[in-house]
Amino acid sequence: MKPLAQKAIIITGAGMGLGLATALEAAARGARLCLVDYNEDALKQAAAGIQQQYADAEVITVKADVSNEEDVKSYVNATLKAFGTIDGLYNNAGIEGKQAPLTEYDLEVFKKVIDINLMGVYFGLKHVIPHMQQKQYGRIVNVASVGGIRGVMNQTPYVATKHAVSGITKNAALEYARYGINTNAIAPGAILTPMVAGAFKQVNPADPKAAETEYAQANPSKRLGLPEEVARVVCFLLSDDASYVNGQTLAIDGGQSNSY
Ligand code: NAD
Known part of the structure; x- marks a missing residue:
C-alpha cells in the first residue's frame, strides 16, 4: 500500500516551488489533496499538472490568502466537505520580503512578512488542529528555514518569523501530542x-x-537543493513512518546550518 494512501492533506502555497513539489510527491504516494494558494493561475496549473501525471489523484483547489483567517477557515471547510476529514497539513506558504538592513527595513513589508509567515502558520494550526483532535490523529509540517536556526544578513523579518515557526512547532507538539497529533518543522537551506x-x-x-x-x-x-529533495522529507514526516517524531525542526540544507 502507498504510504499516504487515502490521507487527506492540505498544502498551502501549493502553486509553485516547495508546495508544488510536495503536492506531486504526495500524489505519487496516494494522498488526497487540498491545494491552497492566493495565486489562482498557479493553483490551476499545479492541479492540472498533478492530474496529468496521476490521473487517479483526488485534488481540490482553494484560492486563499493564509494571512486572512476567514480564508483559512474556507480551505479547512472545503477539505472537510470534499474528503470528510483532515489527516495532514503542510503549512508551507511564505514570502521572503525585501532585503535591507534592520534599521532601514520598510515597516509595511516587515508586517506583511509577519502576517504571512507567522500568522498564516498560526491560523492553519488554529483551524486544523480541532478536527485532528476529534479523530485523535494528525500530521503537521510547518515550514521554517535555515533562517529559523541562524541569522541571515538583511532579512530581519524573515529570520524572526522563521524562528517563530520553530517555536510555535514546539508548542503545538507539546500541547497536542496526547491527541495523536505530531507537529514538526522543516528548515530548508x-x-x-x-x-x-x-x-x-x-x-x-x-x-x-x-x-x-x-x-x-x-x-x-x-x-x-532541489524541491524534490525537500518534498521527500516532508512526505516522510506526513506519514506514519514518522509516528514518534514530534516538535523537531529538521534542517534540509546539505549541512549548511552546521557551518560558521
Ligand atoms: P515560492 O515563492 O517559490 O512559492 C510560494 C508559493 O506560496 C507561491 O505559489 C505563492 O503564491 C504562495 N503564497 C505566498 N504567500 C501566500 C499567501 N499569503 N497565501 C497563499 N499562498 C501564498 O516559495 P518557496 O521557495 O517554494 O517557499 C515555500 C516555503 O518554503 C516558504 O515558507 C519559504 O519561506 C520556505 N523556504 C524556502 C526556501 C527555499 O530555498 N526555497 C528555504 C527555506 C524556507
Whole structure:
C-alpha cells in the first residue's frame, strides 16, 4: 500500500516551488489533496499538472490568502466537505520580503512578512488542529528555514518569523501530542525555487547567476537543493513512518546550518 494512501492533506502555497513539489510527491504516494494558494493561475496549473501525471489523484483547489483567517477557515471547510476529514497539513506558504538592513527595513513589508509567515502558520494550526483532535490523529509540517536556526544578513523579518515557526512547532507538539497529533518543522537551506531565484535577483540584479554560484560555494555540499529533495522529507514526516517524531525542526540544507 502507498504510504499516504487515502490521507487527506492540505498544502498551502501549493502553486509553485516547495508546495508544488510536495503536492506531486504526495500524489505519487496516494494522498488526497487540498491545494491552497492566493495565486489562482498557479493553483490551476499545479492541479492540472498533478492530474496529468496521476490521473487517479483526488485534488481540490482553494484560492486563499493564509494571512486572512476567514480564508483559512474556507480551505479547512472545503477539505472537510470534499474528503470528510483532515489527516495532514503542510503549512508551507511564505514570502521572503525585501532585503535591507534592520534599521532601514520598510515597516509595511516587515508586517506583511509577519502576517504571512507567522500568522498564516498560526491560523492553519488554529483551524486544523480541532478536527485532528476529534479523530485523535494528525500530521503537521510547518515550514521554517535555515533562517529559523541562524541569522541571515538583511532579512530581519524573515529570520524572526522563521524562528517563530520553530517555536510555535514546539508548542503545538507539546500541547497536542496526547491527541495523536505530531507537529514538526522543516528548515530548508537554499532550494532552487522561484522565491530563491527572486532573492538572487535582489542580491545581484545585474548577474543573479553569480549570486547563486557564490551562495552554493558556501554550502558544504557545494550546490543548492532541489524541491524534490525537500518534498521527500516532508512526505516522510506526513506519514506514519514518522509516528514518534514530534516538535523537531529538521534542517534540509546539505549541512549548511552546521557551518560558521
Ligand atoms: P515560492 O515563492 O517559490 O512559492 C510560494 C508559493 O506560496 C507561491 O505559489 C505563492 O503564491 C504562495 N503564497 C505566498 N504567500 C501566500 C499567501 N499569503 N497565501 C497563499 N499562498 C501564498 O516559495 P518557496 O521557495 O517554494 O517557499 C515555500 C516555503 O518554503 C516558504 O515558507 C519559504 O519561506 C520556505 N523556504 C524556502 C526556501 C527555499 O530555498 N526555497 C528555504 C527555506 C524556507
